[in-house]
Amino acid sequence: MPDEPKTLDPAVRPARTSAPAATTTPPGAAATVGDSPAPGPARRLTLGLVTVGLVLAALNLRPAITSLGALLEEVSSDLHMSGTVAGVLTSVPPLCFAVFGITAPRLARRFGPAAVVCAGMAAIFAGLLLRPFAGGTAGFLAASALALMGIAVSNVLMPVIVKRYFPDRIGSMTGLYSMALALGTSIAAAATVPMTAALGGDWRVGLGVWAAIAALAVLPWIPLVRDRDRTATTPAGPRAEATATSRAAARATVRPGAAGATAAAGTGATTAAAPRITRSRTAWALGVFFGLQATGAYITMGWMPQIFRDAGVPASTAGVLLAVTMVMGVPLAFVIPRLATRMKSQGPIVVALGLCGLTGYTGLFLAPSAGAWVWAVLLGISNCSFPLALTMIGMRSRTGAGVVRLSAFAQSVGYLISIPGPLLVGVLYQHSGGWGLPIVLMGGLMIPQMIVGTLAGRDRTVEDEC
Numbered sequence: 001m002p003d004e005p006k007t008l009d010p011a012v013r014p015a016r017t018s019a020p021a022a023t024t025t026p027p028g029a030a031a032t033v034g035d036s037p038a039p040g041p042a043r044r045l046t047l048g049l050v051t052v053g054l055v056l057a058a059l060n061l062r063p064a065i066t067s068l069g070a071l072l073e074e075v076s077s078d079l080h081m082s083g084t085v086a087g088v089l090t091s092v093p094p095l096c097f098a099v100f101g102i103t104a105p106r107l108a109r110r111f112g113p114a115a116v117v118c119a120g121m122a123a124i125f126a127g128l129l130l131r132p133f134a135g136g137t138a139g140f141l142a143a144s145a146l147a148l149m150g151i152a153v154s155n156v157l158m159p160v161i162v163k164r165y166f167p168d169r170i171g172s173m174t175g176l177y178s179m180a181l182a183l184g185t186s187i188a189a190a191a192t193v194p195m196t197a198a199l200g201g202d203w204r205v206g207l208g209v210w211a212a213i214a215a216l217a218v219l220p221w222i223p224l225v226r227d228r229d230r231t232a233t234t235p236a237g238p239r240a241e242a243t244a245t246s247r248a249a250a251r252a253t254v255r256p257g258a259a260g261a262t263a264a265a266g267t268g269a270t271t272a273a274a275p276r277i278t279r280s281r282t283a284w285a286l287g288v289f290f291g292l293q294a295t296g297a298y299i300t301m302g303w304m305p306q307i308f309r310d311a312g313v314p315a316s317t318a319g320v321l322l323a324v325t326m327v328m329g330v331p332l333a334f335v336i337p338r339l340a341t342r343m344k345s346q347g348p349i350v351v352a353l354g355l356c357g358l359t360g361y362t363g364l365f366l367a368p369s370a371g372a373w374v375w376a377v378l379l380g381i382s383n384c385s386f387p388l389a390l391t392m393i394g395m396r397s398r399t400g401a402g403v404v405r406l407s408a409f410a411q412s413v414g415y416l417i418s419i420p421g422p423l424l425v426g427v428l429y430q431h432s433g434g435w436g437l438p439i440v441l442m443g444g445l446m447i448p449q450m451i452v453g454t455l456a457g458r459d460r461t462v463e464d465e466c
Contacts, residue, residue, distance in 0.1 A: 046165075046224070046227065047165060047166075049220050049221075049223055049224055050114075050161065050165045050220075050224065051173075051176075052220045053114075053117070053217075053220035053221050053224065054158065054161065054162070054173070054176065054177040054180070055176065055177060055180045056121075056180075056216055056217040056219075056220060057117060057120075057121060057154055057158070057177070057217050057221075058158070058177040058178070058179075058180035058181040058184065059180050059181070059183065059184035059213065059217065060121065060124050060151075060184060060210075060213060060214045060217045061151050061154060061155065061181050061184065062151075062181060062184055062185035062188065062301070062326075063128075063184055063185070063187070063188035063210045063213070063214075064093075064124065064127065064128055064144065064147045064148065064151065064210065065093050065185075065298070065301050065302070066185050066186075066188040066189040066192075066301050066322065066326065067188040067189070067192040067206070067207055067210055068089075068144075068207065068302075069090075069189065069301045069302050069303070069304070069305055069322065070188075070189055070192040070193050070305055070318075070319040070322065071192060071193065071196065071203045071206060071207065072086060072089075072090075072302065072305070072306060073306065073309065073315075074203040075140070075203055075207075076089075078203065079134075079136060079137045079140060080137075081137060082430065085137065086426055088423055088426070089140075089141065089144075089302075090298060090299075090301075090302030090303065090422035090423070090425075090426065091298075091419050091420070091421075091422045091423040092141060092144055092145060092148060093148050093151075093298055094294055094295075094298055094415040094416075094418040094419045094421075094422075095415070095419050096145055096148035096149055096151070096152050097148065097151065097152040097155060097294075097411065097412075097415035098152075098411075098412050098413075098414075098415035098416040098419065099152070100148075100149045100152035100153055101152040101153065101155060101156045101408060101411050101412045101415060102408055102412040103153065104116060104152070104153040104156035104157050104407075104408055105156070105404045105405060105408045107153065108157060108160065108404065112225070112226075112227065113157045113160050113161050113164070114161070114221055114224035114225060114227050115221075115224075115225040115226075116153050116154075116157060117153070117154050117157055117158075117161065117221055118218060118221035118222060118224070118225055119150070119153075120149075120150035120151065120152075120153045120154040120157075121150060121154065121214065121217040121218040121221060122150065122218050123146055123147060123149050123150030124147045124150040124151060124154075124214045124217070125150075125211055125214035125215045125217075125218060126146055126147070127143050127144060127145070127146035127147025127148070127149075127150065128143075128147050128207070128208065128210050128211035128214050129208065129211040130143040130146070131143035131144055131147070131207060131208070132203075132204035132205065132207050132208035133204070147214075152415075155411055156407050156408050156411050156412075157407075158177060158390070159174070159390055159393050159394050159403060159407045160400075160403055160404050160407055162174055162177070162394065163394055163400055163403045164400060170337075170341065170391070170394045170395070171337045171338040171340065171341035171342075171391060172334075172337075172338060174337040174387060174390055174391050174394060175333055175334035175335070175336070175337040175338055175387065176334065178329065178333035178334070178337060178386070178387030178390060179329070179330050179331070179333045179334040181329070181333070181386075181387075182326055182327065182328070182329025182330045182332075182333045182387075183327070183330050184213075185301070185326040185329070186322075186323040186324075186325075186326035186327035186329075186330065187323070188210060189301075189305075189319055189320075189322040189323040189325075189326050190319055190320050190322070190323030190327075191323075192206050192207070192319060193206070193315055193316050193319040194316060194319075195209060197316075277405050277406055277409040277462060278409075279465060280462040280465040281455075281465055282396055282455070282456060282458065282460055282461075282462055282465060283396070283406055283409055283410065283462050283465075284413075285452045285453075285455040285456040286389065286392060286393065286396060286406070286410045286456040287409060287410040287411075287412075287413030287414050287417070288413070288414070288417060288448075288452040288456075289350070289385075289389060289414075289449060289452045289453040289455075289456045290389045290410045290411060290413070290414030290415075290417075291413060291414035291415065291416065291417025291418045292414075292417065292418075292445055292448060292449035292452065292453075293383075293385035293386055293389060293414075293449060293453075294386070294414050294415055294417070294418035295417065295418040295421035295422075295445060296357060296382065296383065296385075296421075296442060296445060296446070296449070297383050297386060298418060298421065298422050299421050299422050299425050299438075299442055300322075300325060300379060300383065301322070301326075302422050302425075303422065303425055303426075303429075303438070304318075304321070304322050304325065304376075304379070305318040305319055305321070305322050306318075307364065307368060307435050307439075308321055308368065308369070308372055310435065311368035311369040311372075311435075312369050313369055313372060321372055321373070321376045322376070324373065324376040324377060324380060325376045325377075325379050325380035325383065326380065326383070327380065328377060328380025328381050328383070328384065329380065329383060329384050329386070329387065332381065332384045332387075333384060333386075333387040336349060336384050336387055336388050336391070337387050337388070337390070337391040340388055340391045340392065340395070341391065341395065344459040345454075345457050345458055345459055346388060346391075346392055346395075346453075346456075346457030347453070347454035347457040347458070349388055349457070350385070350388065350449075350450055350453030350454050350456075350457055351450050351453075351454065353381060353382050353384055353385050353388065354382065354385075354446045354447075354449055354450035354453070355446075355450075356378045356379075356381040356382045357378070357379060357381075357382030357383075357443075357446045357449075358443055358446045358447075359378050360374075360375045360376075360377075360378030360379040360382060361375075361379070361439055361442050361443030361446070362443060363375040363378070364379075364435075364439050365435075365436065365439045365440065365443070368435070382446070385449070385453065388453075389410070389414075389456075392456055392457060393406055393407050393410055395461075396456070396460070396461055396462055397461050397462050397463065398461050398463055399463070402461070402462055402463060406462055421441075421445075424438075424441065425438040425441065425442070428441065
């Protein structure tokens, strides 16, 4: 399957950003930067800023979580947290992602996606800067929530920005920022403990350092704040073409979601004509798949270092093992989206990743320290369900408005589903006195993940079902 999702009518295909113009400009319409074979300097600069912004943003979407996972024992001890409270702390990320992520489409319509991502990066910076100075658990949670709020809206809008600026390169650009996300995740996991030791051993310093990297991520988005025409909820293209197509859609007598209206929505329809996501079985399957993979990911990021430490692995090595798990996503997050866009159904990839996770959890249950490196690699491969889910979001809708809604729906539903997981692990660990039951829970969740992921990966779009 090509990187650009299909539309029903070539005449209404969203304008490519860099490919030669073919059928994107109607006869007699003036060519635009997006239609020309060689974009002008201003357009190249914009695309360059977006690319840099995507990479820097992705680098900062997980250190707030994995840096804490590496130091969770020290933070819990210093702030007098029980195992249950620590479980609540590891459940805060998906809770924030669900609550704040659903606001992203409305904010994007009002201010533009680039402006919202810029504000999100600023929130991450502020939260990471304030968190080390928290005087207690409540302050620590509040500062963490501020950073996670910025992560939440940025999570939702990353696929939207890729769809708008790079409609003909969805697979490669999704792979690029997924790779950067995995890199940032793994670096934070591996470097936090040794960096904390080098800076005097205070966990507050070790966590606060990541605010500096977050500050850098704000900069490339500042010039893009006013770039609302390009990042609006309608795909870019000649204004005259969009207006004409919108008028044609308004005159159409077919129901919303029928072929003509759906195709028109791809170039000029407003979000009012976007598909009603809650009617789509594919959207629900994608949301549940996103939620189950997120459950495994946040349990891994929050608890895996502690599992290894309790098995006798030194703290620094446990952090490196988490980094190995996360770094597996660096090459695979680039390969898997590109592979997925060339397949009619993504079900085989879903099953392969699920089997790796099931094997990894089985090994973690039977021999956590003896095969630690093997289990870390297998779980890292399994966690690449995240970039696969992001890619499927871009593929399961034909229109820009559909991608906005599908991204918000799938991620918000998914993160709501994932909230109980880390908390339940903490409760089971505290009351059972070991990691046996929590690991059985983690492994058992891989089976429904493979089932719903296969359903979400079928070759169809939400417009077909709404």
